[in-house]
Amino acid sequence: MTSEPAPQPGGLDARSLALRRTIIRMMAAGKRGHLGSACSLVEILRVLYDEVLRYDPANPRWPLRDRCILSKGHGCLALYAILADKGFFPTEELWKFCRADGILGGHPEHGKVPGVEASTGSLGHGLAIGIGFALHARHERAGHRVVVIMSDGEANEGSVWEAALCAAKHRLSHLTVLIDYNKQQSYGPTAEVCDLEPFADKWRAFGFSVEEADGHSLDALRSVLGRVPLDPRRPSAIICHTTKGKGIPVAEGNPEWHHKSKLTEEDAQGLLAALETA
Amino acid sequence: MRKVCLDMVYELAKQDPRVFFIGSDLGAGTLDSFKREMPERFFMEGVSEATVIGIAAGLALEGKIPYVNTIATFLTRRCFEQIAVDLCLHNANVRLIGNGGGLVYAPLGPTHLAIDDLAILRALPNMTIVAPADANEMRRCMRATLTHQGPLYIRLAKGGDPIVTSDTEPFTIGRAVLMREGADALLVTTGVTLQVALAAAALLREQGVEAAVLHLPTVKPLDAGTLIRHAAEVPAIVTVEEHTLMGGLGSAVVEALAEAGLAPAKRLKRIGIPDVFPDQYGSQASLMRRYGITAEHAAATVTGLLSGALREGAPSMTLEP
Numbered sequence: 001m002t003s004e005p006a007p008q009p010g011g012l013d014a015r016s017l018a019l020r021r022t023i024i025r026m027m028a029a030g031k032r033g034h035l036g037s038a039c040s041l042v043e044i045l046r047v048l049y050d051e052v053l054r055y056d057p058a059n060p061r062w063p064l065r066d067r068c069i070l071s072k073g074h075g076c077l078a079l080y081a082i083l084a085d086k087g088f089f090p091t092e093e094l095w096k097f098c099r100a101d102g103i104l105g106g107h108p109e110h111g112k113v114p115g116v117e118a119s120t121g122s123l124g125h126g127l128a129i130g131i132g133f134a135l136h137a138r139h140e141r142a143g144h145r146v147v148v149i150m151s152d153g154e155a156n157e158g159s160v161w162e163a164a165l166c167a168a169k170h171r172l173s174h175l176t177v178l179i180d181y182n183k184q185q186s187y188g189p190t191a192e193v194c195d196l197e198p199f200a201d202k203w204r205a206f207g208f209s210v211e212e213a214d215g216h217s218l219d220a221l222r223s224v225l226g227r228v229p230l231d232p233r234r235p236s237a238i239i240c241h242t243t244k245g246k247g248i249p250v251a252e253g254n255p256e257w258h259h260k261s262k263l264t265e266e267d268a269q270g271l272l273a274a275l276e277t278a
Numbered sequence: 279m280r281k282v283c284l285d286m287v288y289e290l291a292k293q294d295p296r297v298f299f300i301g302s303d304l305g306a307g308t309l310d311s312f313k314r315e316m317p318e319r320f321f322m323e324g325v326s327e328a329t330v331i332g333i334a335a336g337l338a339l340e341g342k343i344p345y346v347n348t349i350a351t352f353l354t355r356r357c358f359e360q361i362a363v364d365l366c367l368h369n370a371n372v373r374l375i376g377n378g379g380g381l382v383y384a385p386l387g388p389t390h391l392a393i394d395d396l397a398i399l400r401a402l403p404n405m406t407i408v409a410p411a412d413a414n415e416m417r418r419c420m421r422a423t424l425t426h427q428g429p430l431y432i433r434l435a436k437g438g439d440p441i442v443t444s445d446t447e448p449f450t451i452g453r454a455v456l457m458r459e460g461a462d463a464l465l466v467t468t469g470v471t472l473q474v475a476l477a478a479a480a481l482l483r484e485q486g487v488e489a490a491v492l493h494l495p496t497v498k499p500l501d502a503g504t505l506i507r508h509a510a511e512v513p514a515i516v517t518v519e520e521h522t523l524m525g526g527l528g529s530a531v532v533e534a535l536a537e538a539g540l541a542p543a544k545r546l547k548r549i550g551i552p553d554v555f556p557d558q559y560g561s562q563a564s565l566m567r568r569y570g571i572t573a574e575h576a577a578a579t580v581t582g583l584l585s586g587a588l589r590e591g592a593p594s595m596t597l598e599p
Contacts, residue, residue, distance in 0.1 A: 110339070110368055118339065119367050122359060128329040129364060132336015139318055159360075162326040166333070169323075 020247050022081040028268035030097035032261040036245035038077035040182040047221040049082045057087040060114040066144045067133045069118045071126020072151035073107040080104050088115035124157030134175040146175045153185035156194045168207020173229040176236040182244035186258045208237040215240025248274050280437045282413040286420035287345045288312045300330050302348035331357045334372040335364035343371050350376025350392035365429040366404045372429050379433035380520030381565040388555040397525030400498050407497040409433040409469035412441045418449035435470040454501035460488035463514040463580045468494045468527050471518045477573030502534040514545040514583040523550040545583040
């Protein structure tokens, strides 16, 4: 097992801060949201959508696009911020988060939100659906890739490991699993609620080629994603070491900010201020 | 019926390149010809039913038509959430073929009995449920599955079931079939209890009672219009199903009749499995006898209703200890 890479020194850059501001403002509009789960995910999604994935916001069903499933659907605030930024839907939709007249719910829905490949929210579903996408790509001899983004708590689900066996059997090297390993689940530390360690070894034992990276380092994410597939005969798993609530000191590693409801405008202003001074 | 069903999957796959097959850990040799001739569309993924459903959903979202096959209750009980979220929420064109609907696996015990599959799936939006009565109807039904939009569950019986339907009539998903006319009573059924209902109607005729038999090979969506039209014409209605009385065909029929305002005017009983896990092994036939899912009991229930001997509110039979 490799040791956890040390976080890169230095804070978040302007784009990472801007995406987090959008997340907080969406929460203010909807008065709720999974803040910690979204903030640990921002750099992973940013590097994917800025530099790795092929897609066309004007044609979300473009057959040659790479398929990206946010299996940890509760991290959708970060996904919505990115998809709006890329032009999949108008920015105004962001401010209708969780509203009856909006398309952006507390978990992302396929068919409602352009760019969302599968409806997720119940954990442990995305990998199997991603295998279906990957088998289709192989059958069509299409060159696109499939990326499934999971949470650490999600790996408590037996269905994840059932699907992992299947992905390895089919040697789906065009399938990549990214795990947002922020080490906090809803109740508390993953090490206490349901320990995943040795986590990388488990994925290796299940037939994946595994690397670990600092999930907030743009360089580290670029580097590892640039080397995918890590092995031409195996699916890849990239364990991204992250901080839950990254960028907002009060929320960092704090299970109270896993999900917040009844968020006031004053709370939101406090979060925005905290983000600027972090 | 099972053989015809799987043979049809093979035939459909030869016709249409969108057809895929995914099994769990089926018997050796299952669909060997499919595997040999179209190996890139044949998958056997192990005792991983939840994953199989997810894979099928992914393939369907890409425009394929996956046919999934395993033991019925391992689909409906174990994979309820995958069916609800991956298939029904996405309205995915996946066909679930459930082996051993009802009491087929009687010798194997309650873990293997699919006595609640219809109730479980009826609760899910977008789900369509079919239960053909024999191999002829299965063949016609399978042709209709190719163009159907949305997830579909196909309930299989034991196989070798007596042939009672024609092999020429078109099968329309969602349409009830009047198998026999009769002005004195209406027997309503689905799947292989059609044979029970037809035999009950024959027994009733010997007693001078003409019972109509309405077969509902599609349990959901229920052909309520046809049901209500025929129910309105008779004084007594008996439903017959190889399924728990909680939420299956009988429940669906009673709901439709009650909302149509017919229920107070009719004498009505449901025949099926009471709210228990079957406590005996034996055979499908012996368990059906135990729960009164027989022509004799159905006929007696009709005559009891007509004579007033069976009162509203009383069960149609009492279980022997």
